[in-house]
Amino acid sequence: MKRAFLISCFALCAAEGYSQVQQAWVKRYSLVSSATNQATAIALSPEGNVVVAGSSASTNGDCDYVIIKYAPNGQQIWLTRYDSPANGADFLRGMAQDSNGNVVVTGTSKTLKLNSGGTPVWTSPFPGRAVVAGQSDIYVTGFSELDFATAKLNGTNGTNLWTRTYDKLAQPDVSQVVALDATENVYVAGVETYTCVPPEGCKQQIALIKYDSIGNPGWTNHFPYSGSYANHVEATGISCVATNVVLTGNSRGDFSYGTGRFDPGGVQSWFYYLDSDGLGAYEGNGRAMIVEASGNVYVTGSQSKNYPNYVCATVKVGTNGHKVWLSQYQGPVQGLHQGNAVSLDNIGNVYVAGQSPGNGTGNDIVALKYDGNGNQLWVQRYDGPAHGDDIATGIVVDNQANVYVTGYSATTNGGTEFVTIKYAQLTNIQKKTDSSIQLQFFGTPGSNYGFQATTNFLNWTNLGLVSADTNGIFQFCDTNAPSFPYRFYRYYFP
DSSP states (O other), rough: OOOEEOOOOTTTOSSSEEEEEEEEEEEEOOOSTTTTTTEEEEEEEETTEEEEEEEEEEETEEEEEEEEOOOOOOOOEEEEEEGGGGOOOOOEEOOOOOOOOOEEEEESEEEEETTTTTEEEEEEEESSSSEOSSSSEEEEOOOSSSEEEEEETTTTOOOOOOOEEEEESHHHHEEEEEEEEETTEEEEEEEEEEEETTHHHHHHHHEEEEEEOOOEEEEEESSSSOOHHHHHHEOOOEETTTEEEEEEEOTTTOOOOOEEEETTSSSEEEEEEOTTSSSSSEEEEEEEEEOTTSSSSEEEEEESSSSTEEEEEEEEEETTTTTEEEEEOOSSSSBBEEEEEEEEOOOSSSEEEEEEEEEESSSEEEEEETTTTTTTTEEEEOTTOOSSSSEEEEEOOOOOOEEEEEEEETTTTSSSEEEEEEEEEEEEEEHHHHHHHEEEEEEEETOOOEEEEEEESSOOOOEEEEOOTTTSSSEETTGGGSSSSEEEEEEOOO
8 A cells, every 4th residue: 555544533333324515526727827817607507517617827928718617526528718819818707508508708808609518609799797698699798897788699609689888977887797587688787877076076876777688778776875986886696586686786885785676667676785783883795696486585795793804694685675594604713704606505505605714824715504594504614735815706506415616726836726626415434224334435536445444543454445436436335344343444545
């Protein structure tokens, strides 16, 4: 044997089974590891694979769009880099998938469509901030620094079907998020400059606009709070449920956020504003939102606790617009703890990914699971090899409750690189009805592992060699376990 690792020890009589959430695999990617590489979007493909997208430094010194598809076992299926003409700066800002698994990304240079195999299909000259896929066409918004700007693109060839702009005062207005309802009415929200008063300057607020599928303007509405002279106004999440649209954003100059629901006619049904909740301050930052089919809304972000310290705050808002619960997480040290992404499983559990200061020199990636009542079920932290800044930007959950988190992680030579992590529930040791012991762990698909057992930690007995399956799970059944009053186990790399 080359190396042996004591991973866990279990007494036979301790329990019938031992199961816990654990890291199944970690995948990191960069072309130039000393430069900036940041994954900013993640999605599950229709066939159950995971698609990650972001921006990656090239050898030319610019950034390219990068889209990677991973199998559930962590195997890379394909990787596509896109560099716009003349090595332009391609910083990815949004990703969407259609029902066939085709991928559309947008960012600072163009909007790009890939087929489900990762091959580019078309590019369109719209440097958007957000994109969404309809039944056959694509909608992109945020390609102007002066006006709300939204375009409908032909899904087959990328040609422009219509473009709509919105301007309030001939001052900067920027659309930031977009969503579709079941009949492909289009909802666009972002920052609107609504008044300018010298010498103080201009104020901004969040505006929401509806268009029908052929681009006819419907209605315009706003968050109920006036904005700020500073640049603290931002729309951060939008979703359609039934015939309503739900919008989240940071809507005031004190960094507070709110969530509102608007009916089909644009009337505000309710508005939830982050309150102090006993923390003694109204400050917070809403970073992501998701809506259940039932209409309950989950928002994650940060909330102040003895400034400049913030907790990661996740709130459930009921269908009546009232808070159902608020759960907070603060890691081992004080600082900015913040949720950046939120997801749900099919039984109502809530998953949050974000950042949390660690014991290293920067943030750790943090992933949290809450039950339907807001009780924290588990927390997983990831501190990369450089022990620098590790930030999660996205999270998804498959129908087996496997959790995938993506973001970026510091490298040892001063850069950052994509990092994607899978967390899964696995019963590591289980006593079977015949008193044999079933052992299983996560490893590398196709790699060999050995199991050993002992009763005194002095003499170890080789039990056998096994190979990890295509999902990376390697297992062994100790049928001799009933011959011992107790036994402890370890696995090793031969």
